[in-house]
Amino acid sequence: MVIENDIESCGSRAVQSSSSHAHPRHHRQKLEVYNEVLRRIQDSNSDEANVPGFDDQLWLHFNRLPARYALDVNVERAEDVLAHQRLLKLAEDPANRPAFQVRLVQVYPFGGANNVDSMHSDPSEKEDAQSSLNHSFKQGVHPPPTFGSSSNLEALALQNVEHGGSPMGVMPYIQRPMHEITFSTVDKPKLLSQLTSILGELGLNIQEAHAFSTSDGFSLDVFVVEGWPNEETEELKGVLEREILKVKGILSGASEHYQARMEPSPHCIEIPSDGADVWEIDPNQLKYENKVGSGSFGDLYRGTYCSQDVAIKVLKPERISTDMLREFAQEVYIMRKIRHKNVVQFIGACTRPPNLCIVTEFMSRGSLYDFLHKQRGVFKLPSLLKVAIDVSKGMNYLHQNNIIHRDLKTANLLMDENEVVKVADFGVARVQTQSGVMTAETGTYRWMAPEVIEHKPYDQKADVFSFGIALWELLTGELPYSYLTPLQAAVGVVQKGLRPTIPKNTHPRLSELLQRCWQQDPLLRPDFSEIKEILQQIAKEVNEDKDRHKEKSSHSHGFLSSLRRGHN
Numbered sequence: 001m002v003i004e005n006d007i008e009s010c011g012s013r014a015v016q017s018s019s020s021h022a023h024p025r026h027h028r029q030k031l032e033v034y035n036e037v038l039r040r041i042q043d044s045n046s047d048e049a050n051v052p053g054f055d056d057q058l059w060l061h062f063n064r065l066p067a068r069y070a071l072d073v074n075v076e077r078a079e080d081v082l083a084h085q086r087l088l089k090l091a092e093d094p095a096n097r098p099a100f101q102v103r104l105v106q107v108y109p110f111g112g113a114n115n116v117d118s119m120h121s122d123p124s125e126k127e128d129a130q131s132s133l134n135h136s137f138k139q140g141v142h143p144p145p146t147f148g149s150s151s152n153l154e155a156l157a158l159q160n161v162e163h164g165g166s167p168m169g170v171m172p173y174i175q176r177p178m179h180e181i182t183f184s185t186v187d188k189p190k191l192l193s194q195l196t197s198i199l200g201e202l203g204l205n206i207q208e209a210h211a212f213s214t215s216d217g218f219s220l221d222v223f224v225v226e227g228w229p230n231e232e233t234e235e236l237k238g239v240l241e242r243e244i245l246k247v248k249g250i251l252s253g254a255s256e257h258y259q260a261r262m263e264p265s266p267h268c269i270e271i272p273s274d275g276a277d278v279w280e281i282d283p284n285q286l287k288y289e290n291k292v293g294s295g296s297f298g299d300l301y302r303g304t305y306c307s308q309d310v311a312i313k314v315l316k317p318e319r320i321s322t323d324m325l326r327e328f329a330q331e332v333y334i335m336r337k338i339r340h341k342n343v344v345q346f347i348g349a350c351t352r353p354p355n356l357c358i359v360t361e362f363m364s365r366g367s368l369y370d371f372l373h374k375q376r377g378v379f380k381l382p383s384l385l386k387v388a389i390d391v392s393k394g395m396n397y398l399h400q401n402n403i404i405h406r407d408l409k410t411a412n413l414l415m416d417e418n419e420v421v422k423v424a425d426f427g428v429a430r431v432q433t434q435s436g437v438m439t440a441e442t443g444t445y446r447w448m449a450p451e452v453i454e455h456k457p458y459d460q461k462a463d464v465f466s467f468g469i470a471l472w473e474l475l476t477g478e479l480p481y482s483y484l485t486p487l488q489a490a491v492g493v494v495q496k497g498l499r500p501t502i503p504k505n506t507h508p509r510l511s512e513l514l515q516r517c518w519q520q521d522p523l524l525r526p527d528f529s530e531i532k533e534i535l536q537q538i539a540k541e542v543n544e545d546k547d548r549h550k551e552k553s554s555h556s557h558g559f560l561s562s563l564r565r566g567h568n
């Protein structure tokens with residue numbers, strides 16, 4: 001399985017520069033692929049190829065897309081490049097969005113021609129593989145996918161065996177034809193999740209996903225899926241169309257792309273208020289110091305407000321859209337009521353555009369993610385337990401207030417100067433509805449509960465799953481499923497019951513807790529009040545053991561010294 005777009009948050013695609021100066025080698029390869037595709041299209045005598053300026057249009061197409069589009073596309077499928085051009089053209093009209101096409105493909109275990117290069121360092125081996133592939137293509141009933149497959153699926157399946165699962169997926173994958181579904185629409189955050197959700201709703205299993213963004217704000221997402229029972233495309237197209245209709249408003253991008261660019265920002269956004277607190281901050285009272293980082297909202301600065309150290313999260317004016325404002329209002333609405341020593345304290349907000357910002361206490365020791373993965377820090381068991389207890393207390397408080405975090409991960413666990421860990425970032429948190437049903441999705445795949453990835457209704461137990469993954473990360477200092485891209489990890493977690501491997505020497509009760517937290521069935525996961533109790537008990541045992549150990553060694557030390565004294 002090849003999954004592109006190695007990003008942590010599924011919606012934010014990096015638009016790669018098409019500048020030839022930045023990557024001369026990429027530019028050369030792109031040119032080669034372009035020439036080959038052009039030659040094949042011209043040889044095929046397609047009508048489009050005879051239109052004057054077609055070659056320029058084709059070059060423009062390659063340049064609109066990231067370099068990896070040209071590097072990964074299967075040149076044997078030059079007609080797919082034409083189809084992509086057509087889809088992108090169609091997507092310019094809001095009425096057509098998302099534009100999509102479906103075709104049958106035959107997938108082979110060692111992928112398309114493109115991938116042969118990366119798999120065989122020995123040229124003779126490469127030739128053999130290439131010729132056997134060509135042979136397979138000739139034998140195949142359907143053409144291959146547009147982008148080369150790799151042996152990653154097998155890696156995933158093998159991984160699954162290691163994790164106690166069965167090596168499912170490999171043989172059927174080799175033999176069965178699949179469907180390739182390509183979407184084009186206006187690019188937007190979380191689009192990839194929305195598309196995968198549509199496919200999931202239809203019972204389709206994604207085997208490959210290739211996501212591209214054009215430099216002018218459109219998306220081209222190619223999925224190879226299995227699970228459609230028939231070798232046909234018309235019926236599948238019909239069902240897809242109906243499914244898309246249900247979420248048309250969101251996928252057409254009408255609410256974000258165009259409003260964000262064309263509508264003037266409102267004079268003042270309305271924050272729901274029950275008059276409980278005065279939290280509006282005068283922007284003139286904020287002093288900005290250095291920039292600490294950036295998130296999907298905008299930039300985060302260290303600063304001061306009324307002489308206290310604060311973190312100022314500034315919403316970028318050029319990125320203001322109706323949806324963003326709604327999210328901003330939501331964050332303020334949630335945060336102003338929250339007060340707990342293990343939750344980052346909200347101080348106030350500036351809510352008059354263009355000065356939109358959220359001010360919180362400043363957490364001088366940064367995130368646990370940075371500590372583990374950038375500073376290569378490690379936690380000894382007692383400190384690990386203290387951190388985990390801090391987080392479970394903060395989370396317990398949030399859950400008691402009907403708040404589901406939905407994006408719990410080590411990047412959102414911050415430490416203050418006293419080494420107290422607090423839960424942060426409510427940008428995506430939501431107040432649970434009365435019915436208890438939440439269907440919106442967000443977050444980060446590596447930490448996400450399977451029901452969230454699958455867009456099923458979920459509840460607070462989704463945070464428990466993420467907590468389990470974060471706890472494993474604290475224990476090992478490793479990134480969960482570091483050998484997979486986020487989307488591959490998501491497919492593994494949902495379809496193959498993939499979970500991180502717990503190190504053998506882990507405290508048995510901690511190991512049991514981890515496994516309970518990441519149970520597939522949310523009902524089997526403990527809640528945070530139980531988690532807190534368990535962690536506190538383990539911490540007590542560990543401390544008692546330590547004390548006993550100390551006592552023992554001081555006794556034996558005393559005994560040894562008395563022996564020594566006796567000898568003297």
Ligand SMILES: Nc1ncnc2c1ncn2[C@@H]1O[C@H](COP(=O)(O)OP(=O)(O)OP(=O)(O)O)[C@@H](O)[C@H]1O
Nearest residue numbers: 292293294295296297300311360361362363367425
């Ligand atoms: N109160 C704070 N004090 C100190 N550093 C913070 C604080 N809040 C966030 N940060 C750091 O600032 C950076 C940006 O945080 P921000 O919350 O804006 O985005 P994010 O959580 O990284 O991404 P996203 O919002 O897309 O999930 C992160 O590195 C985070 O660790």
